[in-house]
Amino acid sequence: MHRRATGGPASPQGWASPHPKTALEGWFVLLLDLEDFAPRDRVEAFHHAMTDNSVPNEILHEESETGISARIEGWRVGGLDLFDMRSTGLEVRRTARHVRHHRDRPVVSVSLQTRGIHRAEQAGTQLTLGPQDICVFHELAPRTYGWSGPGASQALTFDTEHLGLPVDTVTRASVRLRSSPVHDLLLGHLRSLFQAPGRLETDPGAGALANATTDLVRALLTSAAHDDDDMRAREAMDDCLATRIMAYARRHLTDPDLGPERIAAAHAISKRQLYVVLARAGIRLEQWLIAERLEAACRLLATPRHAVLPVSAVAARCGFTSPSHFTRRFRAAYGTTPSEWRRHRTRPTDR
Template sequence: MLLLDLDTFAPKDRADAFHHALTDTSVPNDVVHQPLETGIRARFEGWRVGSLDLFEMRSTGFEVRRTARHVRWHRDRPVVSVSLQTAGVHHAENAGERYVLGPGDIAVFHELAPRRYGWSDEGASQAITIDMEHLGVPVDTVVRASVRLRASPLHDLLLAHLRALWQNPGDLQADPGAAALGNATVELVRALLTSAAHDEDDRRARAAMDDSLTHRITAYVRRHLTDPDLTPDRIAHEHAVSRRQLYAVLGRAGIRLEQWVISERLEAACHLLASPRHAGLPVSAVAARCGFTSPSHFTRRFRAAYGVTPREWRRLRIHGAAQVAAPAAQGSPDVPSRSAGR
């Protein structure tokens, strides 16, 4: 949803409109704009995905300055913002440290902490805000973590998650799983902040790593689905656990690893087979792209799961002759799964 487009304002009113947009969704700030011959320009869009508010912003150069005086005027339910820098070079000052943010960084700011943030020339960011009470992380933990996020092994996991979240927020906000997605995002943010704020041998950091292990494992598997050597031993090694621990962690989430991996691969194959763009791709090539080393094994698994062969599925889906019902889901609510048969 479009929240603000300064192109619809007279040039003399744009600074006030920009300032109002920021202070309407946050605590008061001082805003300093970079003087440009083209004048101030900005566009704000917003979405609601479960408990998360998503804001996308593109604008000319500016800096937001939040002081201790501003913080005293915070709203009743302050938030924590988690953002990606999608264009331009961003500058920040937080917890007494100055740093530069790029496209591979996550920026975290607590509304109850002074800070500076902005960019020069044209820039853009994608941010989510989480209610402080929902996040359940103290201000000092957020501030301490904000300047050392990359010290946590969870940084890249959350970065990939946020990028996926922003691929199509409009569809996500209307999805029946929006509430669960919002809660899972909050859990990942909480885990990252706790992990980054404390030393590895700290009890809280260990608990955060343990709590996020299932998400990290399933995210890793999805990234490597096309690898034919994606074995339980490899997955366990990558996450510094034994094979027995791997099965135990996933079992507590209701996931049977081998069956879940096959079901994820079959789901990827379904999308390829149903795509007119890939109509000329041989079934054997589809199998290989989805991590199956044997076309006959792929066909057998596919028929067991969907009741038709891959070729029949392609014909039915592309030509719209009939709809093939997907089998009943199994597994945890957070990790959708289809029975792949044996």
């Protein structure tokens, strides 16, 4: 038995962006908890909470002995909206009539099923989705989505203009995502985003992380929607590979043996292909590695708790095998020695 209502449900499945004025503040937001409402008021509360900037849908809530329940949390990470939703069974139907009433800036949602078996139908294809699947919806395409019994999902939404893919490409890809070699890569990446989204919100790298995530989603959709020999698919795969390479290098910056041979081997490509992919992204590997290591050294030198750490130790921690080489590179980049730079950065402010 279901209870029916119409309105705009929450973004965990790309249905709408609830309460944008609070969801975009830059910290954790509890968007909805139906435990705060009496059982008889929960259907109305669910839909009332989602009316701001909503996207029309038809929603059917599954009745249960304990009544309807839902909890939705949100974060903003470098321009991406992240949502975590847990609820009793429901089904969301978005028809062509609903699509005609879309908002000015529609979104594409990418979600993971973290509890229960989810069901979806779009482009005439029925999908059964579990924890090893990624689900994608374009706001401008009709679809049905839901689950029976307790269920949960985690989702991100992407502005369609920023993603830069037409509706038909997203829709065609959405029913064959597992055909792409990018699927499992993105699956692991999305899972990692939800391990500590609150910390990511305030991280200086949040903007770059959001851009890299968008690149990966674009690569998956382009790859899944097109044939292997399609030029757009190859370009998207190269863009994705460059992002993966840079992410890998940043994780291993402190390793002194990090170099083109190791990076190429880690990504199952030749050293020549490595340079070709990075050149297309405008990156010169050796110079980029040195610049990243020098930035890491600057952060260490300016941190009070590392004030007693010798410069040679800072060099080693940042992947430089020779202290003299580190000092030469540092002076060439910043016009001063590491020791002088540290004294300047940690000198007490005159009063």
